[in-house]
Amino acid sequence: MTRKFKKGGYTAILSVIVIAAVVVLNMIIGRLPEKVRQWDMSSSQIYTLGKTTNDLVKGLDKDVTIYVVGDPSAVDKRITSFVKRYEDLSSHVKVETLDSVLHPDQVSKLKATDDSLFVSCEANNKTEAVPFSSIIKMDQASYYSSGQIKETEFDGEGQLTSAISHVTNDVEKKIYVTEGHKEATFGATVSDMLKKSNLTVAPLNLLTGGSIPKDCELLLMNAPESDLAADEKKMVSDYLSGGGNVMILAGYSETDRPNLNEIINEFGLNLENGLAADTKNFYQNNPYYIFPTFPAGNELTQGTDAKSASLVLQSGAMTQLTTLPQGVEVTPFMETSEGGMLVTADKQTKGTYLLGAVAKKTMDSGASRLTVLTTPSLIDEGVNTSFTNLNNMNIFMNAVTANYPDVTNVSIPSKSLDVGYNTVTKGGLWGVIFVLVIPALTLGTGLVIWLKRRRL
Missing domain, CATH: 3.40.30 (Glutaredoxin)
Structure with a gap:
């Protein structure tokens, strides 16, 4: 066997080993989970x-x-x-x-x-x-x-x-949303989030309908500007007395709503006549644009991102009654800071005011649940599309799905594909470093290397 033949044989064997190693390595990598094979380097x-x-x-x-x-x-x-x-x-x-x-x-x-x-x-x-x-x-x-x-x-x-949640579950729920009191309509984001949790929305006019449907597991009122009629108040009260669930996004109204407030009073809460402000947690020097605080351990704030916040605008204010009605338990889940304030036409009253609370009433016939939010802007389309990192929608969906024991909040918001650029808004020292120091060092280093090579 010649030396040349031996050398060629070794090369061939080495090539086969390398090729086999590459094939085996590819097979191993192909079986790895996708998250291992491809890291998520996307900005969002x-x-x-x-x-x-x-x-x-x-x-x-x-x-x-x-x-x-x-x-x-x-x-x-x-x-x-x-x-x-x-x-x-x-x-x-x-x-x-x-x-x-x-x-x-x-x-x-x-x-x-x-x-x-x-x-x-x-x-x-x-x-x-x-x-x-x-x-x-x-x-x-x-x-x-x-x-x-x-x-x-x-x-x-x-x-x-x-x-996946839809095809693996047999649960499909309906939300009845009142109309006839100049209520606000749901925006595209809210409608999409409700659909993702397999919840359908049906309108309900209490006066023309004459009653609350028997299959109603949640009655929702979204920012009613005018008050309930006496007949409507009785329908809602009777529904709650029978173990029903009601959710009210009350908001601030310049019109008195005694019938609506009376229903809320029956569950230990009271809508105050005025706007909520916060002199401590506010946005862009406007105390009426509030970053709410959330009491720890509440089920409605679970899953919220601690790095982001919620933002509510022009909110009403609510307080808890000193003496709760029999069988009523109130759990606040959203409120102003200690720098809160109730603002009316003639005065400003400092204090911590409720912006959201759940009241449960235990009766012989069962239990009922009333969820009250004083700020419909929590689900305002403009607010949530302008500030995509807010927790607003997660809190709202938690509040909705909590009324259904067999429904889980699987409403996940979409992620932005907008390209984020790294910019320095205020140059200062960083501007001097990047604009002057680094370019000067680069040029100086290049000049030194060039001079050394010329001498060689």
Whole structure:
């Protein structure tokens, strides 16, 4: 055997070993969870699943299949990578790619739609389709103004977690929302969040309807400007006496609402005549723009981000009665700081005022629940779209779902896709360092190296 042949044999064997090692390494990496193979480096953490999703998926006892329906070469890689994270959480979740170009017959058989995530649970015989357009949201207005479509939000977790909850649960609840008192309408964000928790909204005019439906498990009043009629007051009182649940976003009104306040008084609370202000926790030098405080340990504030805050505007104020009615227990969950103030036309009264509270009344016939928020701006569309990091919607959804013992708040807000730039608003010393010092050091170092090389 010649030396040249031996050398070639060693090279061939080494090449085979390297190739085999690469193949084995790829196989090992391919079996690693998606979160290990691809780190979430996105600015808004669009691939990171929160506690709500983790609790739901890890607690599944039924198999769920998520079909990625579409042309695999055209499906956004952010969606495919994101979906695989659900499969990593539970053995009950399986992700499959369904090529709508090569296998349109399979798409038709499943009754799925192209360019969507199709979620199926055979045990419940339920399915849910999530269009890709509902996951990666676009600003259509920018197309008409600039000719370019701008991506604004990624709602993968919110849409997919809601779909999984829907197909694995048989629970579907309805909220009856009163009308006829100049109530405010729900914005798109609130409607979307309620839908994600499998809650449907039905309007109810107490006067024309004549009664509260028997299937009503939550009656909601959203910022009624005028008072309830005497007949309406009796309907609501009787409903609560029978063990019903009522939620009132009362707000401030220049019109007296004695009948509404009387219902609230029956549960140990009182709407004050005036606006709430806070001289300690406020936004942009406006004491009527309040950052509320939250008593520790309350179920309605669970899951809120400690790094963010809530913001309410032009809020009414509420106090607890000195002597509570028999069987009533009041639990505040949102209030002003000790720098709070009640402002009326003729005076200002300092104190800590309630902005949100839950009152439970125990009776021989059962228990009823009244949730009162003095600030409808908590769910104002303008506030929540302008300040996307607020806890407002999470608190509202916790307050709603707490009325249903078999409903969990799985409403997850979408995440912004806006690009964040690192800017220094006030230069000062940093401006001098980055504008003068660092460029000067760079030029000086380059000059020294150049001079040394010239001497060589």
